[in-house]
Amino acid sequence: MPSTQQPPSPWQDILSLGRSIRLALSPPEVRAKRAYEIFPPSTWTALNEHSTYLNFGYWRSESDTIDDACQALAEKLADAAGFQEGDRILDAGFGYGDQDFMWLERHNPEMIVGLNVTPTHVKIAQTKAREHGLEDRLIFKEGSATAMSFESGSFDRVVALESALHFLPRDEFFRQAHHILRPGGVIATADIVPLTDYARKDLFSTTIPPGNWYDGDEYLTRLRAAGFINTQLTSIRTHVYEPWCRWAEQKLDSPDFQQRATWGYRRWLRRELADDDLMRKRYANMDYVIVTAEKPT
Numbered sequence: 030m031p032s033t034q035q036p037p038s039p040w041q042d043i044l045s046l047g048r049s050i051r052l053a054l055s056p057p058e059v060r061a062k063r064a065y066e067i068f069p070p071s072t073w074t075a076l077n078e079h080s081t082y083l084n085f086g087y088w089r090s091e092s093d094t095i096d097d098a099c100q101a102l103a104e105k106l107a108d109a110a111g112f113q114e115g116d117r118i119l120d121a122g123f124g125y126g127d128q129d130f131m132w133l134e135r136h137n138p139e140m141i142v143g144l145n146v147t148p149t150h151v152k153i154a155q156t157k158a159r160e161h162g163l164e165d166r167l168i169f170k171e172g173s174a175t176a177m178s179f180e181s182g183s184f185d186r187v188v189a190l191e192s193a194l195h196f197l198p199r200d201e202f203f204r205q206a207h208h209i210l211r212p213g214g215v216i217a218t219a220d221i222v223p224l225t226d227y228a229r230k231d232l233f234s235t236t237i238p239p240g241n242w243y244d245g246d247e248y249l250t251r252l253r254a255a256g257f258i259n260t261q262l263t264s265i266r267t268h269v270y271e272p273w274c275r276w277a278e279q280k281l282d283s284p285d286f287q288q289r290a291t292w293g294y295r296r297w298l299r300r301e302l303a304d305d306d307l308m309r310k311r312y313a314n315m316d317y318v319i320v321t322a323e324k325p326t
């Protein structure tokens with residue numbers, strides 16, 4: 030059974046190096062998937078204490094852990110989307126699916142269908158759903174948010190929690206989401222957009238297609254072009270990047286992080302955060318937004 034907790038073996042570093050080279054040489058359509066397969070799950074989730082979320086989180090207080098923050102971000106998205114009992118929800122880019130288990134318990138939708146391009150993510154989420162006897166209501170599928178084959182009107186809400194930045198291109202997702210939503214249905218995303226042109230050539234350019242690199246105003250314009258109305262965008266960046274950086278910095282030397290993250294990842298994160306402070310410089314140029322829009326009735 031795949032696990033997110035098994036510590037990585039030293040061979041993982043060699044594998045990760047090979048996978049990074051392969052990623053750099055990959056065509057754009059497989060980059061997001063390959064990026065998430067570079068490191069083993071234990072490394073991707075090494076900053077977390079209990080959960081397996083893969084997002085920056087929404088930090089409300091100094092005492093929040095990353096698990097609290099990730100959960101709060103997922104709830105913020107659910108509130109923005111207006112989840113209601115009995116909803117049919119599509120979650121595009123579900124990671125390991127933590128938010129879907131929480132949403133099912135807290136909001137009691139009829140079902141949540143998850144779509145994800147990364148096979149490891151799909152396997153882990155499917156296994157968890159089976160173990161909890163929830164596979165009829167949490168349906169995790171391998172597939173892309175830009176190649177969806179659901180019938181028109183199949184869903185009440187379509188959400189993407191820190192994943193739409195990867196979709197190639199994001200506005201194709203907007204068009205398909207519009208098709209599969211019922212009239213009056215809502216699309217909601219928690220997403221990363223630039224404040225300036227700055228970040229295009231760094232780390233993010235590998236997994237964020239250049240065509241997705243536009244600001245919040247353009248984001249709303251593209252949603253309207255896909256047929257949505259009542260478009261709204263709220264910046265939450267002050268609750269996201271800086272507290273995440275502080276959390277990660279104080280985790281760098283913890284025994285738990287040392288044990289779960291590969292050597293290469295630890296080295297990369299230390300340089301990004303502690304040595305050169307590259308991440309803060311980068312995030313100074315980025316917004317973090319919650320966006321909602323409705324399909325007209």
Ligand SMILES: C[S@@+](CC[C@H](N)C(=O)[O-])C[C@H]1O[C@@H](n2cnc3c(N)ncnc32)[C@H](O)[C@@H]1O
Pocket residue numbers: 061062065081082083084121122123124125126144145146147150172173174175189190191192195196197
């Ligand atoms: C930053 S992670 C967020 C995961 C999860 N929503 C969370 O918050 O923990 C981005 C996710 O998007 C998925 N993804 C990337 N491109 C995708 C695509 N075209 N269609 C569906 N999922 C995609 C990745 O595999 C990954 O699981």
